[in-house]
Amino acid sequence: MxxxxxxxxxxxxxxxxxxxxxxxVRRNVLVMFMCVELMLNAANLTFVTFSRVLGDIGGQSLVxxxxxxxxxxxxxxxxxxxxxxxxxxxxxxxxxxxxxx
Amino acid sequence: MxxxxxATVPDIMTFVICAVxxxxxxxxxxxxxxxxxxxxxxxxxxxxxxxxxxxxxxxxLAAVQVIVYAGAIVVLFLFVIMFLGVDRxxxxxxxxxxxxxxxxxxxxxxxxxxxxxxxxTASWVTGAHHVAGSLSAGHHTDTFLLGKSIFTTYLWxxxxxxxxxxxxxxxxxxxxxxxxxxHDEDTAPRSPLGRGRGGRAAPGPAGASGPGSDEERAEPxxxxxxxxxxxxxx
Numbered sequence: 001m002x003x004x005x006x007x008x009x010x011x012x013x014x015x016x017x018x019x020x021x022x023x024x025v026r027r028n029v030l031v032m033f034m035c036v037e038l039m040l041n042a043a044n045l046t047f048v049t050f051s052r053v054l055g056d057i058g059g060q061s062l063v064x065x066x067x068x069x070x071x072x073x074x075x076x077x078x079x080x081x082x083x084x085x086x087x088x089x090x091x092x093x094x095x096x097x098x099x100x101x
Numbered sequence: 102m103x104x105x106x107x108a109t110v111p112d113i114m115t116f117v118i119c120a121v122x123x124x125x126x127x128x129x130x131x132x133x134x135x136x137x138x139x140x141x142x143x144x145x146x147x148x149x150x151x152x153x154x155x156x157x158x159x160x161x162l163a164a165v166q167v168i169v170y171a172g173a174i175v176v177l178f179l180f181v182i183m184f185l186g187v188d189r190x191x192x193x194x195x196x197x198x199x200x201x202x203x204x205x206x207x208x209x210x211x212x213x214x215x216x217x218x219x220x221x222t223a224s225w226v227t228g229a230h231h232v233a234g235s236l237s238a239g240h241h242t243d244t245f246l247l248g249k250s251i252f253t254t255y256l257w258x259x260x261x262x263x264x265x266x267x268x269x270x271x272x273x274x275x276x277x278x279x280x281x282x283x284h285d286e287d288t289a290p291r292s293p294l295g296r297g298r299g300g301r302a303a304p305g306p307a308g309a310s311g312p313g314s315d316e317e318r319a320e321p322x323x324x325x326x327x328x329x330x331x332x333x334x335x
Contacts, residue, residue, distance in 0.1 A: 002108065002112050002116075002156055002157055002158075003108045003112055003113060003116045003156075004108070006220065006221070007116060007120075008116075008153070008157070009220055010217060010220070011120050011123065011124070011153075013213055013216045013217060013220070014124060014127075014213065015123060015124065015127050015146070017209045017210075017212065017213040018124070018127035018128065018130075018131055019127065019130075019131075020209055020212070021131055021205055021206065021209045022127075022130060022131035024201070024205040024208075024209070025131065025201070025202055025205050026131065027197075028136055028187070030136050030139075030178065030181065030182060030187070031130065031136055031139050033178070034130050034139055034140065034143045034178065035130060035131065037143060037170070037174065038127050038130060038143070038146060041146065041147065041150050041170075044150065044162075044166075045150055045153060045154075048153075048154055048157050048159045048162065049157060051157075051159070052157045052158065052159075055235055056235070057235070057243075057246045057247060057249075057250045058250065058254075060159055060161075060162055060243065060246075060247050060250075061247060061250045061251055061254070061255050063159075063162050064162070064165070064247065064251060065255070065258060065259075065262060067165060067166070067169050067170070068262040068265065068266065069262070069265070070170075070174065071169060071173065071174060071266070071269075072265050072266055072268075072269035073269075074174050074177060074178070075177070075269045075270065075272075075273045076269050076272050076273055076276070078177060078178070078181045078273070079272065079273035079274075079275075079276030079277045080276055081181060081185075082181060082184070082185065082276065082277045083276045083277065085185050085187075091185065091187050094197055
């Protein structure tokens with residue numbers, strides 16, 4: 001029998017907090033994407049934990065779909081980063097002020 | 102509250118080691134100055150999560166986690182980092198927005214404490230067990246149950262993700278494509294990477310990744326535009 005769910009949920013919360021902190025603090029767009037991946041992984045860990053606790057396969061199915069959506073998000077996001085870099089030669093979020101009034 | 106119910110010593114050790122690996126990888130992603138180091142720290146975190154999946158008997162998801170995340174997504178990240186040549190050190194200590202980091206730290210600390218307090222005091226009853234399908238029914242493996250669940254209960258969502266992936270691939274191709282020449286004349290982008298034919302001499306990859314203001318970078322591209330316009334006029 002594995003460890004109780006509370007420890008897993010605490011770990012997932014800490015990982016999600018780290019990811020959110022990174023998105024807020026970092027200015028490199030690529031690193032911000034990686035921090036989004038951290039948050040998605042924290043959510044995945046929560047899904048798997050509740051799937052085990054409730055004895056339900058639905059949580060694992062949802063993790064599967066989260067993986068697919070994460071892959072699609074990364075593909076489109078990196079495409080946007082490459083397109084921006086063609087115009088600006090920079091991947092820093094501070095330089096992307098084209099829509100500032 | 103018996104949070105450590107019926108856990109054997111190897112289980113506890115696995116969880117503690119993986120938790121340390123996951124959190125140190127996450128800290129590495131947030132704190133590292135080099136984007137490549139951040140990507141490698143992300144691999145550390147993903148492997149730790151995969152081991153925690155195995156610990157919770159989600160074997161198929163652990164394999165998919167390693168293959169898709171560590172094998173595809175992180176490689177994609179590294180490919181873009183190297184392709185753009187942005188793997189130089191970023192000055193993490195400089196802070197353009199005054200007070201942004203303390204504010205972010207305080208807000209995250211409040212949110213984390215709130216979530217932990219809520220989960221510590223809330224009751225664990227969340228409703229009926231195994232609504233979408235039992236995990237322990239008939240001694241099937243998790244792979245069998247997951248496949249059955251995806252191809253019966255969640256078939257519509259599965260087909261929708263197929264459409265999503267196709268749209269994402271098409272969108273990535275459209276976004277990352279080099280703009281065509283006719284379109285170039287209309288919009289005249291100031292791009293150091295996109296058009297190497299006209300003004301190759303000045304900008305180059307070194308100019309693109311080196312320091313310098315936006316206006317300085319724009320000049321060679323505009324010169325290239327002038328050259329190409331002259332060619333068209335001739």
